[in-house]
Amino acid sequence: MQIFVDNILPVFFDRANTANSQVWNQSLSFTKGENIHIIAPSGSGKTSLVHFLYGIRKDYQGSIRYDMNDIKNFDAEKFAVWRQRHISIVFQDLRLFTDQTVLQNLEIKRLLSPFHANSPVEAMAKKLGIENKLDKPCSTCSYGEQQRIAIIRALLQPFDFLLLDEPFSHLDDANRKKAMALMEEESQSRKATIVLADLREIEYFTSERTLHL
Amino acid sequence: MPSYQHIEPFLSVKQPGLARWLSYIGLGLGVLLLLSSIQLFINIQLLLKDKASTTNGADFISVTKTITNANMGKDNSFSDADLANIKAQPFITDAAPLISNQFRVKASAGSIIPFSTDLFLESLDDKFLDTLPPSFSWSEGEPEVPIVFSSDFMEMYNVFAPSQDLPQLSDKTMSSVGIILECYSPAGIQNYRARIVALSDRINSVLVPASFMYYANKNFGGVTNVNASRIYIKTTDANNPQLLRFLSEKEYRVNKDRTKFGRVKQLLQAVVSGLAGFGVLVILLAMLLFSFYLQLMIAKSQHNLRLMLTLGYSPGWLSKTVAKKWVPVYTTIITIALVLTALLQWGFQHQVMYERDELSPLIHWMVLLTALVLLMLSILTNYRLVKKLLSRLG
Numbered sequence: 001m002q003i004f005v006d007n008i009l010p011v012f013f014d015r016a017n018t019a020n021s022q023v024w025n026q027s028l029s030f031t032k033g034e035n036i037h038i039i040a041p042s043g044s045g046k047t048s049l050v051h052f053l054y055g056i057r058k059d060y061q062g063s064i065r066y067d068m069n070d071i072k073n074f075d076a077e078k079f080a081v082w083r084q085r086h087i088s089i090v091f092q093d094l095r096l097f098t099d100q101t102v103l104q105n106l107e108i109k110r111l112l113s114p115f116h117a118n119s120p121v122e123a124m125a126k127k128l129g130i131e132n133k134l135d136k137p138c139s140t141c142s143y144g145e146q147q148r149i150a151i152i153r154a155l156l157q158p159f160d161f162l163l164l165d166e167p168f169s170h171l172d173d174a175n176r177k178k179a180m181a182l183m184e185e186e187s188q189s190r191k192a193t194i195v196l197a198d199l200r201e202i203e204y205f206t207s208e209r210t211l212h213l
Numbered sequence: 214m215p216s217y218q219h220i221e222p223f224l225s226v227k228q229p230g231l232a233r234w235l236s237y238i239g240l241g242l243g244v245l246l247l248l249s250s251i252q253l254f255i256n257i258q259l260l261l262k263d264k265a266s267t268t269n270g271a272d273f274i275s276v277t278k279t280i281t282n283a284n285m286g287k288d289n290s291f292s293d294a295d296l297a298n299i300k301a302q303p304f305i306t307d308a309a310p311l312i313s314n315q316f317r318v319k320a321s322a323g324s325i326i327p328f329s330t331d332l333f334l335e336s337l338d339d340k341f342l343d344t345l346p347p348s349f350s351w352s353e354g355e356p357e358v359p360i361v362f363s364s365d366f367m368e369m370y371n372v373f374a375p376s377q378d379l380p381q382l383s384d385k386t387m388s389s390v391g392i393i394l395e396c397y398s399p400a401g402i403q404n405y406r407a408r409i410v411a412l413s414d415r416i417n418s419v420l421v422p423a424s425f426m427y428y429a430n431k432n433f434g435g436v437t438n439v440n441a442s443r444i445y446i447k448t449t450d451a452n453n454p455q456l457l458r459f460l461s462e463k464e465y466r467v468n469k470d471r472t473k474f475g476r477v478k479q480l481l482q483a484v485v486s487g488l489a490g491f492g493v494l495v496i497l498l499a500m501l502l503f504s505f506y507l508q509l510m511i512a513k514s515q516h517n518l519r520l521m522l523t524l525g526y527s528p529g530w531l532s533k534t535v536a537k538k539w540v541p542v543y544t545t546i547i548t549i550a551l552v553l554t555a556l557l558q559w560g561f562q563h564q565v566m567y568e569r570d571e572l573s574p575l576i577h578w579m580v581l582l583t584a585l586v587l588l589m590l591s592i593l594t595n596y597r598l599v600k601k602l603l604s605r606l607g
Contacts, residue, residue, distance in 0.1 A: 079525075084525040108521070
């Protein structure tokens with residue numbers, strides 16, 4: 001399993017301003033099992049890149065291929081299957097169902113395409129310190145707690161690639177490390193790739209490649 | 214795999230309010246109206262089917278020239294030219310003359326039925342007869358003449374027979390009654406045995422084979438070329454306006470029973486069709502209400518639905534799952550309407566029509582089929598609407 005990124009550039013970017021980018025206008029490939037760290041200052045298109053890779057935006061030039069299939073040609077059903085089984089994401093803006101409980105938010109994803117034989121929700125919630133929040137509405141949780149909910153949600157499905165867009169912005173050091181450890185553990189059990197995009201280098205993230213946006 | 218109950222908390226689904234109950238009732242009434250109209254239409258066809266005058270979609274009507282003060286006493290028979298002109302009309306499939314006897318005929322039934330009367334005889338092309346037994350034929354020299362007798366005449370006889378101390382006749386016994394036909398001519402009286410071989414519901418006459426009529430008119434009446442006073446025409450629609458206009462222009466009379474009968478049937482069918490059309494309109498309005506509700510629900514839930522699609526939910530699965538929620542609603546409403554239609558039909562056949570054989574107490578298969586088609590259409594329309602609305606979110 002590979003993702004090929006061929007000369008992609010957001011349509012709203014000036015090509016001249018991306019001369020030093022190791023991602024924009026470059027030909028890259030991400031292989032399953034190889035962790036990628038993308039360091040991107042604010043405004044460099046980090047979130048846009050993650051959205052392009054996940055397929056929820058198409059306002060770019062170039063192509064992104066999953067194996068040999070250009071994801072721009074995926075229809076809604078194909079995207080659904082792809083997102084159930086091959087790619088997972090932690091959005092920067094989290095995108096939780098705020099009116100529903102934490103457990104409902106997790107189950108709505110877990111039931112779609114469960115990876116674990118038995119539900120790991122309680123165990124993961126305990127590891128990240130939010131086990132007491134499971135029956136509470138998401139809207140009553142702090143932003144940091146919501147980030148941990150979003151992280152657990154992303155780990156409940158099978159995936160070849162896990163996209164992370166500033167997943168620790170509201171976590172303290174201890175919780176960051178716990179969250180990272182959990183994600184690496186789950187990723188390794190799937191022999192998957194983590195693509196972590198953040199403002200700065202995350203020292204406790206073991207990556208095979210670092211790219212500057 | 215999740216089910217509807219898992220995603221229901223994420224959708225803005227309110228409990229049925231007044232508006233929704235009204236749309237349920239509207240749909241039920243519309244379906245009931247449509248199904249009972251179809252059943253009623255079929256009932257009309259069965260009850261008002263005039264087997265005799267209509268065969269294979271054709272109407273048979275007898276035509277005579279209108280007798281007025283001006284033409285009274287003159288020859289009002291149809292000439293060959295008249296007959297040819299009638300046959301040439303595009304709305305007339307065929308026409309044949311009724312040839313009547315040109316000599317005096319007297320009929321009696323011997324000692325069994327002491328009955329004697331002067332009689333008229335007619336003959337008509339075989340293909341216009343509604344009943345044609347193999348015995349209805351005659352060749353010169355045969356002493357017995359078969360008769361096809363009008364069932365209306367037989368009924369009239371059986372009505373007045375008891376008052377005349379005459380025996381009533383059943384369909385089976387009438388053929389065993391020996392009749393003597395006395396044919397009068399200048400040369401004398403020639404007697405023939407005769408027997409009623411069939412009853413006709415279509416032709417109000419006493420019919421003998423055309424070969425006998427030709428022979429008898431020639432030998433007893435001294436005429437071979439006889440113009441008919443009555444013509445039978447075959448048409449696809451006795452109420453065709455063009456036909457009626459032609460007959461009026463030519464001052465031809467028809468047996469109004471047939472046309473009036475047809476008009477009554479047409480009127481009833483028109484009324485029932487109108488009811489059915491109204492039923493369809495009510496159904497469409499109810500479905501429109503349902504679709505408004507669906508659109509509202511999806512609009513209110515669009516944030517959550519969009520997020521579900523983003524997280525990997527299949528639009529096809531979401532469409533089917535949301536649409537499936539309505540299947541029990543449609544099934545219940547249409548089933549109730551079907552059961553009510555069945556009860557109405559049973560009541561109609563039992564209580565109103567006194568269990569007439571032409572009608573079944575059960576609903577016709579077409580009504581059942583219509584209900585099934587309606588159900589399929591409702592489910593399909595619902596699914597397609599949900600799919601369309603969801604695809605706009607994606």
